[in-house]
Amino acid sequence: MKKLCQSKILKNEQLADQYWKLVFDCPEIANEALPGQFIEVYFDHSLKIFPRPFSIAKVEHDALELIYKVIGSQTEIMASWKPGETVQILGPLGNFFVISDDTKTHILVGGGVGLAPMVFMSEVLKEKNFLFFCGGRNGREYFPEVHDPVRRIISTDDGSVGFHGNVVQCLEKEIAAIETPVVIYACGPEKMCEALKYFGEKHNIPVQISMETIMACGMGLCQGCALKTYDENGNDKISLVCKDGPIFKGEEINFG
Amino acid sequence: MVDLSVELSEKLLLKNPLMTASGTFGYGDEVTDFVDTNLYGGIVSKSLSLNPRVGNPPPRIVETPGGMINSIGLANIGLDRFLEEKEEYFHNFEGQLIVNIAGQEDDEFYTILKRLDRVNWVRGFEINVSCPNVKKGGIQFGTDPDFMFKLIAPMRDLTDKFLMIKLSPNVTDIAKMAVKVQEAKCDAVSMINTLYGAAIDIYTRKPKINTVIGGLSGPAVKPVALANIIKARKAIDIPIVGIGGITNGDDVIEFLLAGASAVQLGTVHFFDPLAVVKIHQFLQQYLESQNLNTIKELIGKALI
Known part of the structure; x- marks a missing residue:
C-alpha cells in the first residue's frame, strides 16, 4: 500500500x-x-x-x-x-522485478542513471548468482560498488573504463559463457532497452525492462504516462507506466 | 461549528463545496490509501463512454509554466465495467457521485443517461461537451450554442437527477453557452474545461503532445476561469460549479466570491494529493475568522 x-x-x-x-x-x-x-x-x-x-x-x-x-x-x-x-x-509505487528461483544467472543491466533500481536488485540478489552490467558514456559516470567486484562489468562508450562499447555489445560478448537459464533485468536509455528487447528475442532470454515516461501523478489519476504496448495476442495496447509498470516484459513493449 | 454545506439544486446538497474534476481523480478509489475521500462533498467520475476507450497514444502530457497540457483522449473503462467495479466503493462514499458522460454522438449520451438514471448510487450527471482532445464529439458540441442546445435539451426528459453541463472556455462568449444550458432546464453549469494549449520541442521540432494541441490546466488558468465565471454569473441564475487551477483554500474562496456555488479540484491532485485536507481546514478557519456561520454567505459576494 x-x-x-x-x-x-x-x-x-x-x-x-x-x-x-x-x-x-x-x-x-x-x-x-x-x-x-x-x-x-x-x-x-x-x-x-x-x-x-x-x-x-x-x-x-x-x-x-x-x-x-x-x-x-x-x-x-x-x-x-x-x-x-x-x-x-x-x-x-508501481510493480517490481519478478525474481524466479529457477534462474541460474540473473543479469542486471543499468545504463546511466538507470542503474539505480539495479543497485536495489544487486542487494536483493546478493546470495544468488548475478552479473551487473553497468553502462556509461565515459569514466566520469557513476558505477556502483557491488560486494563482489568480479560480478560488476563496466562498459563505456569512449572506452575510458572497462569494455569499449555499449552495454549491449558487452553483453553480446559475454553471453555464451553465462550459465543458463538466464533472466535479464534492465533500466536505462530507451535505445538500450530496445536493443535488449531484441537481444532477448535473439537469444531466447526473458527480459524485464523498467520504462520511463513523462509522469505527473504517479498513481493512475491522470493517465498521462502512456506507453505503447502489445497485449498477449500481439494487439496494440496503451499501458500506464505508473500502474501497469514501470516494469514490462520485453515482448510487451512497442518501441515503434 | 461552521456550516460548509452548499446546495447545487434541490436535488443535490453537498456537505461542502469541494468536488473533484473529471479525469483528475480516477474513479475516486485510487487515493484511499492516504486520503479520506469523504472529505469531498462530491466526486465527479472520469468521463464515461458507452464502450471502453483506450485513449490517445503518447506523449499525453507535458508540464508548462504553472500548469500542464494534456491529451488523454477520454481513456475510460466504459459503462458496463464502471457499473460492475465501482458500485461497492460508491455505496460507501459519503459524498455525492456525479458521473461525467462523454459521448461521440447524441445517442451515446442519451443511452448512458438512461441507464445510469436507474442507478441509485449515481446522484447526478456532468455532461462533457467540451473535451478538446477527441476527434468526434467532445468540443464540437460545446462551441456552437445551437448545436449544444440540440444535444442537451432532450436530456431533461431522460432524468430527474442533477444535470450539469461542463463548458469550454474556447468560445467567443461563454455567457451565451451558459444561457443555453439554463434554457435547456439543466440544473447547473460547470466551468471551465481546459484551454487549448500547445508546446514544441526545440531540438526535435516535434510537438510535445500527440494531438499537437491539447488542454491546458493548472494554476496558470485560474484567472481565465474566474473571468469566465464572472461573465456567466451575470447571464444566468442557475448555479455555477467553478473549475480551473484551484490549488488552495484562498482559491476556493475566490471562486465562491466570483459566483461559483461549489468548486472542483483538478490538476492539484497531481502535485498536492493532500490539497483537499488542507483546503477543508482552511475553509473552516476562514469562516470563523470572518465571523460567518455558513459558506453560502460568500457565494457571489465579490464587490463587482
Missing part, C-alpha cells in the same frame, strides 16, 4: 560528476519497497508543478535511498537539500 510521507533527509551526497545519492528516513516506504518500484518526490510547486518519479536504489532498515542525476532545475533543487530537511514523498 502506498504511503504519502513527510520524510527527513539523512544524507544527500555527490557520488560522481552529476550523480547524487539521497537517503530518507522513511520506514513506511522502506519496509514495503521491492526492487523496481519507484517513489514520487514533491517540490514546492510554482512554475513547475509535477512531482518527479525516482526508482528506489536501496532500502536498509528504515532508510530509503535514491540515486539521481542532476540534469535540470528540479534535480538541481534536490542537490541543494540538506540533511535534516523534510521532503514529501509518495510510495512505493
Whole structure:
C-alpha cells in the first residue's frame, strides 16, 4: 500500500560528476519497497508543478535511498537539500522485478542513471548468482560498488573504463559463457532497452525492462504516462507506466 | 461549528463545496490509501463512454509554466465495467457521485443517461461537451450554442437527477453557452474545461503532445476561469460549479466570491494529493475568522 510521507533527509551526497545519492528516513516506504518500484518526490510547486518519479536504489532498515542525476532545475533543487530537511514523498509505487528461483544467472543491466533500481536488485540478489552490467558514456559516470567486484562489468562508450562499447555489445560478448537459464533485468536509455528487447528475442532470454515516461501523478489519476504496448495476442495496447509498470516484459513493449 | 454545506439544486446538497474534476481523480478509489475521500462533498467520475476507450497514444502530457497540457483522449473503462467495479466503493462514499458522460454522438449520451438514471448510487450527471482532445464529439458540441442546445435539451426528459453541463472556455462568449444550458432546464453549469494549449520541442521540432494541441490546466488558468465565471454569473441564475487551477483554500474562496456555488479540484491532485485536507481546514478557519456561520454567505459576494 502506498504511503504519502513527510520524510527527513539523512544524507544527500555527490557520488560522481552529476550523480547524487539521497537517503530518507522513511520506514513506511522502506519496509514495503521491492526492487523496481519507484517513489514520487514533491517540490514546492510554482512554475513547475509535477512531482518527479525516482526508482528506489536501496532500502536498509528504515532508510530509503535514491540515486539521481542532476540534469535540470528540479534535480538541481534536490542537490541543494540538506540533511535534516523534510521532503514529501509518495510510495512505493508501481510493480517490481519478478525474481524466479529457477534462474541460474540473473543479469542486471543499468545504463546511466538507470542503474539505480539495479543497485536495489544487486542487494536483493546478493546470495544468488548475478552479473551487473553497468553502462556509461565515459569514466566520469557513476558505477556502483557491488560486494563482489568480479560480478560488476563496466562498459563505456569512449572506452575510458572497462569494455569499449555499449552495454549491449558487452553483453553480446559475454553471453555464451553465462550459465543458463538466464533472466535479464534492465533500466536505462530507451535505445538500450530496445536493443535488449531484441537481444532477448535473439537469444531466447526473458527480459524485464523498467520504462520511463513523462509522469505527473504517479498513481493512475491522470493517465498521462502512456506507453505503447502489445497485449498477449500481439494487439496494440496503451499501458500506464505508473500502474501497469514501470516494469514490462520485453515482448510487451512497442518501441515503434 | 461552521456550516460548509452548499446546495447545487434541490436535488443535490453537498456537505461542502469541494468536488473533484473529471479525469483528475480516477474513479475516486485510487487515493484511499492516504486520503479520506469523504472529505469531498462530491466526486465527479472520469468521463464515461458507452464502450471502453483506450485513449490517445503518447506523449499525453507535458508540464508548462504553472500548469500542464494534456491529451488523454477520454481513456475510460466504459459503462458496463464502471457499473460492475465501482458500485461497492460508491455505496460507501459519503459524498455525492456525479458521473461525467462523454459521448461521440447524441445517442451515446442519451443511452448512458438512461441507464445510469436507474442507478441509485449515481446522484447526478456532468455532461462533457467540451473535451478538446477527441476527434468526434467532445468540443464540437460545446462551441456552437445551437448545436449544444440540440444535444442537451432532450436530456431533461431522460432524468430527474442533477444535470450539469461542463463548458469550454474556447468560445467567443461563454455567457451565451451558459444561457443555453439554463434554457435547456439543466440544473447547473460547470466551468471551465481546459484551454487549448500547445508546446514544441526545440531540438526535435516535434510537438510535445500527440494531438499537437491539447488542454491546458493548472494554476496558470485560474484567472481565465474566474473571468469566465464572472461573465456567466451575470447571464444566468442557475448555479455555477467553478473549475480551473484551484490549488488552495484562498482559491476556493475566490471562486465562491466570483459566483461559483461549489468548486472542483483538478490538476492539484497531481502535485498536492493532500490539497483537499488542507483546503477543508482552511475553509473552516476562514469562516470563523470572518465571523460567518455558513459558506453560502460568500457565494457571489465579490464587490463587482
